[in-house]
Amino acid sequence: MGIYLLPGEESMFTEADKDWLFWNVQDAMDFDFPESWHGDVHFIRCKTPPVCPREKRPIQCRTFPLRPYLDSNDKLSMVLQNTEGYGYTCPLIDGEIPLGEDFVNATFHAWAQLIKEPLIFDLVKFDSMECL
DSSP states (O other): OOEEOOTTGGGGOOGGGGGTEEEEEEEGGGSSOOTTOOSEEEEEEESSTTOOOGGGSOHHHHTTTEEEEEOTTOOEEEEEOOOTTTTOOOHHHHTTOOOOHHHHHHHHHHHHHHTTSHHHHHHHHHHHHHHO
């Protein structure tokens, strides 16, 4: 399992991270990304799961199992990530463990800031269309 980084997120990683991280650069046009995405997209995967530095994980990993969702009026909300078909399970979802209110609020506010960046907004909108 791995994850595509958000635009600009690749700058958070350095050569030293190659000890725990597989890194691959791909062309956005070769994959299912919004039309506004062009050029390189960065795909990473932890070499030693589940032992990966939590403080260095991408934002989508840090806010999991919540994912941002934009409705038809572009109103942001957070929804539980559906893990069907991903080849892994999440104890928080499968065990129906309630998420802390502070975590949910912080996650919402973080994504509210992130979607101010047009490419990230486009990705969240694109991914939200899959939920319909």
